[in-house]
Structure formats: structure tokens, C-alpha cells
Amino acid sequence: MIRAEYLRFMQTLQGPSTTDSVRRIANIVSYHLEELTPLSTHQGQRIRKMVDLSHANWEGAPTHIPPIPDDSAAPEIQLSRLKTMTVGPFRGFAQQEEFDLNSRLVLVYGPNGTGKSSFCEALEYALLGNVAEAESKRFRDQNEYLKNAHVNAFTAPVVVSEDEQGSDISVTANESAYRFCFVEKNRIDSFSRIAAQAPARQTELIATLFGLESFTSFTRNFTSEISSQYIDLQGKEALLLAQKQQSLQGAQQQIQSSSAELHRIAEEEQRLANSFRAGTSFEQMKVELSGNDHTPGLIQQLEVELQHPTPLKSGLSKGAIEAMGNEAASMISELRIKQQKLVDSSHQVSFKQLYEAVVQVQQSSSDACPACKTPLQQVVVNPYMHAGQELTKLQDLAALQQGVIQLKQSVLQNLFNISQTLNTCLKFFSQGNPLKPFEIVNAQPELTWWDSLLRQLPDNYTAWQHLVSQVEQLEASDKKAEEALRLKGEKQNELNRLRDLARQVTVLETQMQTVTNNTLASQRVIDNFQIDNAQLIESVEAEKAVIVKNQEIVAAYAAFVQKLTSYSNSLPAQLVADLGEQVVRLYNSFNRNDVQSELLADVKLPLAQNQRLRIAFQSKPEQFFDALHVLSEGHVRCLGLAILLAKNLKEQAPLLIFDDPVNAIDDDHRESIRRTLFADHFFMAKQVVLTCHGEEFFKDIQNLLSVADIRESKLLSFLPRLGEQHIRVDYNCAPRNYILAATTHIERNEVREALAKSRQALEALTKDKIWKYVHRHGDGNLSIKLRSSTEPIALRNLTEQLRSKIGRAEFTDPNKNAIYDPIDTLLGINRGSREWRYLNKGTHEEFDRAEFDRGTVTDIVSALVGLDEALG
The missing domain is CATH 1.20.120 (Four Helix Bundle (Hemerythrin (Met), subunit A))
Incomplete structure (x- = not known):
């Protein structure tokens, strides 16, 4: 894509308004396009390379512009329809496959990942000579992108077509002739994404839609001019001689100023030493800070001490565990009392359950006794009324039951917290800990566990006493850890202070070394001026011719970049010129189900920098709106697709190749787009090759068309891979019509x-x-x-x-x-x-x-x- 567009640009340099020097630059860029393309303006990568190439090739670069190669010019024989394609090894094709494409409609279905994109890329390579996706993914060697990874081989696809007279011809790749045959879903996606971004990016819309981003990026990475930072325009030797001629006086002044600077540095050194410790010399301070061959310095000693790990903290306290124990004992005692009350009232519980059961069956047996089926008019006591009255009397029992449940939940939560404290003690005292039998892991401690904590162990202590004792020890250890952390912080602060002193020492030593070197250099300049000048004067004379050449290169480069940028900026306008009416027709066809007021009356495509994409609706044809401001994402995608298809029609492209429109359009517009592509008059004279991953879309296309059309169409199905390394194709897939x-x-x-x-x-x-x-x-x-x-x-x-x-x-x-x-x-x-x-x-x-x-x-x-x- 970049080379093809650049060759078209070069043809604009053939007139008398372009100098021979500019054409030299253009040819140098053309010869080294692959080297220059990946280089950007970052750290002057592109411009440095341009300077090197210009110096190396200036005299040998031609001053004429070569014509576009035959394979890029308009083909002498116009193809009418693709007939066959032989492909493989190529991308996903590990072996050779031959596709019969001899039909006006070629419909390809397959889930994502089955090889449809490889099929379309094979067509793209055969027709255009390149694959845009390889360029966008920065493959300098396109063959590396195109070869099949499993067999590590690549064979160029061969396409045979039918010309206008019905004869078979081999298709020769021709980017200029066939580039508008392809509709890329990725470009429509990018078009809609730019629409959602800043309005200032609208000028990129058309370039993005027609796949010019790579050429635009290539153009932008040329800086507008070559600065003296990258090329010598005055003469380094001449500048050096002039500097040296002035340096005699400067050297003498340097020696004088160096003396005052050395005095200042000595004062700074003593001040710094006194800030370290009063009465210490600068040299003694350096030894104490950084040490020597025999003794480590203070900085190293502190660094070693700070590497010692800080003891861990448990976060436990004796007061907290004792409070939890007291609370547990109190709640457990209360729980057992209430539980005993429930036991004592067990007969009441039974009656309560009985009464509740009677009340529950009232709805299913409201006219008779639930036990004996005696009608309620004949019973002595109404069982439902009696049950309700007795349940009212037993409300206290229900409250007691609820209280027992809630109290037990609180007790279990308290015991869980105690068990967590016990587990923490086991982590810190893991060896021979008498608490080990009482460890609870991934379970809820019960009341029996609490009772076991209070029983006396063989050592005459209870587990609870051990737990409180260990918590007390850990609490004391936490205090020591906090003290260790405080001391470590003080040492860290001291280390920071000493490091800052060492940094200042380095600064002063560097300054001292710089001043000393300047003094020595100045003295040498004075001593050796005559000897140095003899050779320098000869060099100044020799470089004059180089400076003239460099100035010519700089001027030619600036003019070249101006022309290239102007060409790149004008490309979108050239691509969309005279497309407005066709875009409106196609867009309205895509949106045929919208109300009249939402259909377009006119569209003004951006033809210059900073212009907006503007539209007018049929309800107000005189009023224009910013299209990206008023249209939804789905309508923006329709607009992008309409522009691409309008270009295909205007250029009278013999084919329309559309890779997976299901991804490029939203659900609301698929029916209308199907009708536009396959039922309306727009593309009836073209061969259409369409792939899709949506079986419903594949089916709907076939049922939109007649049986006769589908019989004459080529239907292919790409099948999911079942462990193979090669794409599986069903050449006789069942029709969906x-x-x-x-x-x-x-x-x-x-x-x-x-x-x-x-x-x-x-x-x-x-x-x-x-x-x-x-x-x-x-x-x-x-x-x-x-x-x-x-x-x-x-x-x-x-x-x-x-x-x-x-x-x-x-x-x-x-x-x-x-x-x-x-x-x-x-x-x-x-x-x-x-x-x-x-x-x-x-x-x-x-x-x-x-x-x-x-x-x-x-x-x-x-x-x-x-x-x-x-x-x-």
C-alpha cells in the first residue's frame, strides 16, 4: 500500500516545477522505502537515516522519475469474473487448495477462526500484490506474515479470471486497478471509532476508510526540514577554528576563574565536613562515610544492619482475650440456664407445635375438626379458636426459643474469635505447644470445645491458662517489635542523611575534577595553539564543498516533504470526489426502513484539511449537520460502507469482495444491506465474493435470492478445525435456501x-x-x-x-x-x-x-x- 501510493506520488514530480535535487531525494526514498518505513520521528530516527542515505547516494541518485511499473499501471485486459484460485501454503492453508469461483455470487460461511480471512487475504495478495493487514502489523518482510507457520512455507496464490470476451487469463496483481474491489470490515470499524473521538480527528476519516493510514503515517514521520542538529551546514572545522581563535583569550580567563572556583569548592567542602561533625576534615568525612580497603564506612554498616528482618507482630493483647473469655463464660452460663428452661417446658413445646399444626390445616379443613372430621357446628370446643388462644398464651415460650437461638449464635461467634486467637498462638509457638490439641481448622468451635479449655491438663494448668499466658507473651513480643521498628526508622533516617552527605561529596569532587580539567585544557590550548591550527586550516578548506552539498540536500529535502505532505493531504479529497450523490443513494438504501425525516438529502464529504463530514436530512435539505455529531454508531457504519461501495461503483471495479459484513454492520441494518447488495440494481453487474461468520446472515442472503440465483452461486463452508493444521473446506455445503x-x-x-x-x-x-x-x-x-x-x-x-x-x-x-x-x-x-x-x-x-x-x-x-x- 505504501509503495504503491508513493509511486503514484512520484509521478507528480515530473513537471518543470520540481528541481532535479527534489527528484534525487524522491528516488533515494523510493530505493530505501523498506528501511525508512518503520522509522519514526522519535529521537530523529527517520531524519538521521535520510541524512546518511543522502550522503551515501547523492551523486548516484537519478534526477528523472521512473514511470509506474507495468504491474501497477492499468491492465490492458480487463477481467470480468474470477474463475479459480489456487492457494497454499499460505497463511492458514498448510497445503494447496483450489477454489471454483466461477459465479456472479460466491458466498462463504464459516465460524470465526476457520480460515475465511486467509481466503480473503489470498485474493487480496493475488489482486493487489500485498496484504494490508501485514503492513498494519509492522511486518517488514511480508512473506513472513503470509507463510503458513506449520509448514514454514509460502506460495503465492494463483487466480484465473475470465476477461470481457470470455477467455481465461491469469490475474496479475495490480493495486491501482483492483484496490477498490475490497471492502474491509476493519476500516469500517476504525471509521466508527474515530467518529466517537475528538472532532479534530475527522480529517482522518476518509484516509482511514480507504486504508491510507499507513501511507499517512509514513508521510507524517518525515520532519519538515533537516536541522543543523543532524547535518553540518556551517562547517565543523571552520567553527572549530573560529572557536580556537577566540579560545586563547578565553583560556586565560578560564585559568583566572578556575582559581576562584577552586577556593569556593574548598570552602564548600569544609562546610559540608562541619555539618557531618564539627572539627572533621573533608577527607576524614569521606573515609568515615564510605570506608576504605580495611574498614567499611558508616553507610555500608547501616545498610547491613537495616537488612536484618523485623520481628513479626501478633496483634494480640491479654486484656482482649480475657474480655472474650469472661464474655464467653457469661453467655454460656446464660445459654444453659435458658436451655434448661426449655427442657423444663418440653411438654409446652409439644403443645405449641400441635397448636401450630392445627392452625396451618385450617385453610384446607375450615368446616370440620381436623382430627375427627366432626362439623364445627357440632363440636364442644372449636379446635381452631382453641389452638389460636393457646398459642397466644405460649408467646413467652416462643420468645424464649428465639432468645436461645440468638444467644447461641453470639456464643459461637465469641468462641470462633477465641479459636482464631488460639490459632495465632500456635503460629508463633509451634513446637510442643500444649494448645495444639485444641486447634480448630475450617470448623466452628462448639460448647464442648470451650468446656475442654477449662479442664486441667497433666501439667496442672488449663488450656485457657496456657492461652492467656501465651497471649501475654506475644503482647510483650509486640512491644519489643515496635521498639525494633522505631530503632530501624531512626537508623533509616540516619542512613538517608549520610547518603545525602555522600551525594554532596560526589558533586563537589566532580566540580573539582571539572575545574582541574578545564585549567589543564586551557593551559594546553595556550601552549599548542600554533601546532593545532596548521592542520585545522587545511581541513577548513577541504570541507567547503561538503557544506555546499549539505545545503543542497537540506533545501531539496524541505521541498520534497512539502510536496509529499500536500499530496497526502489531498488524497482523501481525490478519493471521494463526485461520490456524494451515490453515497446518499446507498445510505438511504441501507436505511430504507427509517422514517422519511431520517433519510439523507445531501452529504458533503471532507475535501480539505479541517473540514467536517456534513449531512442534510430530507426533512430539512438546506440545513447541514456534523454527521458524526448527529448519527448513531450504526448509522456512522452505514455511512462508511456507503462511501466504500460508492467508490467501488464509481471506479467501475469488476468485483466486490466483502470479508465478514456481520462484524461491520449492526443488526438493524443487515436486511437492508443484504437487499442493497443482492436484490437492488447497484451490484447486479459485478461478481460479489462475500464471507461471513453468521449462519443466519448466510441463510438470509440465500432466501432473499431466487432458487435460480442460488443454483448458479458458489456456496462454500469453512469448517471448524478438529486438531488439523490445515483449513477444512466443504465445497458442497448444503444450501440454506x-x-x-x-x-x-x-x-x-x-x-x-x-x-x-x-x-x-x-x-x-x-x-x-x-x-x-x-x-x-x-x-x-x-x-x-x-x-x-x-x-x-x-x-x-x-x-x-x-x-x-x-x-x-x-x-x-x-x-x-x-x-x-x-x-x-x-x-x-x-x-x-x-x-x-x-x-x-x-x-x-x-x-x-x-x-x-x-x-x-x-x-x-x-x-x-x-x-x-x-x-x-
Whole structure:
């Protein structure tokens, strides 16, 4: 892409307004394009390389512009249709595959990752001679990107096409002739992303859409001029001589100023030593700070001490564990008292449960006693009223039960906290700890665990006493750790202070060394001036010719960059010139279901820097809006696609190759875009190659077209890989066109499957084609009765309504019988037959179903074929 566009730019340099020097620069860039492309303005990478190349090639660079190579010029023989493509090894193709593309429509389906992009990249390489994706991913050697990684080999794809006279020809890559055949989903994505960013980036829209980002980036990485930082324009030797001529006086002044500087440095050294310790010399301070061969310095000693690890803290306290113990003992005592009360009231609990059960069965047996079924009018005591009264009396018992539950939860939480403290003690005192048998891991301690803590162990202490004692020890250890941390902080502060002193020592020593070197250098200048000047004067004379050449290079480079930048900036305007009307037509076709006020009346594409992409709606054709401000992301994508397709039409590209439009367009516009591509007049004269990963989209395209169109189309299916290293292709994939599938099934005597496809076909025809046909030639308003809001429209009811509309005398289509008769044939089949019940409602799996009548199903399929032919 970059080379092809650059060669087109070079043709603009052939006129008399361009100097020979500029053409030299242009040719140098052309010869070394691959070296220059990856270099940017960062740290002067590109400009440094340009200076080196200009110096090395200036005399040998030609001053004429070579013509565009034959493979980039317009081809003498125009291709009409691709017929075959042989590909592999190439990208995902580990071995050779041959594709039959000899059809106006080539539809390719396959899930993501099955090789569709490799298929499209093979077409791109065969037609354009390059793959844009390799360029965008910074592959300097495109063959590395294109070769199959498993076999480590690459063979250029071979495409055979048919010319306008019907003869077979081998396609020669021609980027200029075929670049507008491709619609890249990634470019539409980038177009919509830029639309969501700052308005200032709108000037990049068209360049992004047509894949010019790489060329634009290549252009921008040329700085506008070569500064003296990168090329000698005055003469280094001449400047050096002039400097040396002035340096005699300067050297003497340097010696005088150096003496005062040395005195200042000595005072700074003593001040710094006194800040370290009063009465210490600068040299003694350096030894104490940094040490010597025998003794480490204070800085090193502190660094070693600070490397010792700080003891860990437990965070425990004796007061906290004792408080938890007291609280646990108190709550457990209270819990056991309440639990005993519940035990003492066990008979009341039983009665409470009984009364509750009686109340619960009242709704199911409200007129009789739940136990004996005696009617309530005959019982002595109403059991439901009695149960309710007794439950009221037992409210205190319920409160006691709830209190026991809540208190037990609090006790268990307290015991859990104590167990965590015990586990912490075990982490710090892991060897021979008497608390080890009481460790709780990933479990909730119970009351028995608490009781065990209070029992006396063989050492005459309880586990609780050990726990409190260990917590007390850890609390004391925490205090020591805090003291150690405080001391470590003090040492760190002291280390920082000493390091700062050492840094200042280094600064002063550096200053001293610099002053000393300057003094010695100045003295040498004075002593050796005459000897040095003799050789320098000769060099000054020799470099004059180099300076003249460098100045010519700088001037030529600046003019070259100005012309290249101007060309790059003008490219978007050249690409979209005279596309406005076609863009509006295509955009409105994509949005045919929108209200009239949302359709476009005009579009003004950006033709110059800082211009906006502006649109006017049909409701207000005189008022223009910023398109990226008022359009949704889906409509922005439609606009980008409309621009690309308009360019394809304007350039009369013989092909339209669209890789996975499902990713490039949103759900709301897919139907209209399908109709624009396959049903409207726009692309009827072109071969269309389309890939998609959406099976529904693949199916919808085929059912939009007629059976005849699908029979003549090439349908390919890329299959998921099952561990192979090679792309799997189904060259005879099952058609998704319902009528064609039904015809195939009936030919194979697969009656049930033929009927299933017939239902889908009839549903698609009535709702998508026949209803629209009726609306176009007559009254398309139907009156259909539904039993509920969720009930689907009965297919027979819909078909009968449409037949009735077509059969009316006022229906305007003179050829309506071609559609009426197949519908009448379909409806002439008994509506109560198994076949029509199937068509009307679909079928569910049933055993022992009576067989479908093959003759009836054949009539249904034949009628559908006739409808399809009549509807085109």
C-alpha cells in the first residue's frame, strides 16, 4: 500500500516545477522505502537515516522519475469474473487448495477462526500484490506474515479470471486497478471509532476508510526540514577554528576563574565536613562515610544492619482475650440456664407445635375438626379458636426459643474469635505447644470445645491458662517489635542523611575534577595553539564543498516533504470526489426502513484539511449537520460502507469482495444491506465474493435470492478445525435456501425434511416477498384474527388473506396469475391434511405418526418453486 501510493506520488514530480535535487531525494526514498518505513520521528530516527542515505547516494541518485511499473499501471485486459484460485501454503492453508469461483455470487460461511480471512487475504495478495493487514502489523518482510507457520512455507496464490470476451487469463496483481474491489470490515470499524473521538480527528476519516493510514503515517514521520542538529551546514572545522581563535583569550580567563572556583569548592567542602561533625576534615568525612580497603564506612554498616528482618507482630493483647473469655463464660452460663428452661417446658413445646399444626390445616379443613372430621357446628370446643388462644398464651415460650437461638449464635461467634486467637498462638509457638490439641481448622468451635479449655491438663494448668499466658507473651513480643521498628526508622533516617552527605561529596569532587580539567585544557590550548591550527586550516578548506552539498540536500529535502505532505493531504479529497450523490443513494438504501425525516438529502464529504463530514436530512435539505455529531454508531457504519461501495461503483471495479459484513454492520441494518447488495440494481453487474461468520446472515442472503440465483452461486463452508493444521473446506455445503433445500430433499425422497423446508420457505415467501408484492400492487393491509397476543400468525390464514388480495379485480399487476396460481394450488390442498397442519404450525417429534403423502408434498414444493420463479 505504501509503495504503491508513493509511486503514484512520484509521478507528480515530473513537471518543470520540481528541481532535479527534489527528484534525487524522491528516488533515494523510493530505493530505501523498506528501511525508512518503520522509522519514526522519535529521537530523529527517520531524519538521521535520510541524512546518511543522502550522503551515501547523492551523486548516484537519478534526477528523472521512473514511470509506474507495468504491474501497477492499468491492465490492458480487463477481467470480468474470477474463475479459480489456487492457494497454499499460505497463511492458514498448510497445503494447496483450489477454489471454483466461477459465479456472479460466491458466498462463504464459516465460524470465526476457520480460515475465511486467509481466503480473503489470498485474493487480496493475488489482486493487489500485498496484504494490508501485514503492513498494519509492522511486518517488514511480508512473506513472513503470509507463510503458513506449520509448514514454514509460502506460495503465492494463483487466480484465473475470465476477461470481457470470455477467455481465461491469469490475474496479475495490480493495486491501482483492483484496490477498490475490497471492502474491509476493519476500516469500517476504525471509521466508527474515530467518529466517537475528538472532532479534530475527522480529517482522518476518509484516509482511514480507504486504508491510507499507513501511507499517512509514513508521510507524517518525515520532519519538515533537516536541522543543523543532524547535518553540518556551517562547517565543523571552520567553527572549530573560529572557536580556537577566540579560545586563547578565553583560556586565560578560564585559568583566572578556575582559581576562584577552586577556593569556593574548598570552602564548600569544609562546610559540608562541619555539618557531618564539627572539627572533621573533608577527607576524614569521606573515609568515615564510605570506608576504605580495611574498614567499611558508616553507610555500608547501616545498610547491613537495616537488612536484618523485623520481628513479626501478633496483634494480640491479654486484656482482649480475657474480655472474650469472661464474655464467653457469661453467655454460656446464660445459654444453659435458658436451655434448661426449655427442657423444663418440653411438654409446652409439644403443645405449641400441635397448636401450630392445627392452625396451618385450617385453610384446607375450615368446616370440620381436623382430627375427627366432626362439623364445627357440632363440636364442644372449636379446635381452631382453641389452638389460636393457646398459642397466644405460649408467646413467652416462643420468645424464649428465639432468645436461645440468638444467644447461641453470639456464643459461637465469641468462641470462633477465641479459636482464631488460639490459632495465632500456635503460629508463633509451634513446637510442643500444649494448645495444639485444641486447634480448630475450617470448623466452628462448639460448647464442648470451650468446656475442654477449662479442664486441667497433666501439667496442672488449663488450656485457657496456657492461652492467656501465651497471649501475654506475644503482647510483650509486640512491644519489643515496635521498639525494633522505631530503632530501624531512626537508623533509616540516619542512613538517608549520610547518603545525602555522600551525594554532596560526589558533586563537589566532580566540580573539582571539572575545574582541574578545564585549567589543564586551557593551559594546553595556550601552549599548542600554533601546532593545532596548521592542520585545522587545511581541513577548513577541504570541507567547503561538503557544506555546499549539505545545503543542497537540506533545501531539496524541505521541498520534497512539502510536496509529499500536500499530496497526502489531498488524497482523501481525490478519493471521494463526485461520490456524494451515490453515497446518499446507498445510505438511504441501507436505511430504507427509517422514517422519511431520517433519510439523507445531501452529504458533503471532507475535501480539505479541517473540514467536517456534513449531512442534510430530507426533512430539512438546506440545513447541514456534523454527521458524526448527529448519527448513531450504526448509522456512522452505514455511512462508511456507503462511501466504500460508492467508490467501488464509481471506479467501475469488476468485483466486490466483502470479508465478514456481520462484524461491520449492526443488526438493524443487515436486511437492508443484504437487499442493497443482492436484490437492488447497484451490484447486479459485478461478481460479489462475500464471507461471513453468521449462519443466519448466510441463510438470509440465500432466501432473499431466487432458487435460480442460488443454483448458479458458489456456496462454500469453512469448517471448524478438529486438531488439523490445515483449513477444512466443504465445497458442497448444503444450501440454506429453503426452496432449493426442499427440492433436494424431495428428489432424495426425504419427504418429511422436504415438508419442513417447505414450511420455512412458505413463511419466508409470504412474510418477506408476497406481502410486499401485494402492498406494491394493491391493498397490503391484512385482517388476521389471533386467539391471544402471544399466538403466532397461522400460516394458512396469512396465505389465504394474501390470495384474496391478489384475486381482487382492482389488483393492478397484469401478471398476477403467475403468483396467484401457485398460491391457489397450495391452498387447494385440504387444510385438515397432515401436510397442511405441518405447514400451518410446524411439527413436533411424535411416534407412530402417519406417513406424509409424497405426491402432496411434491405439489407443495412445485408450487413454491413456481412462486419463487414468479417473484424473481
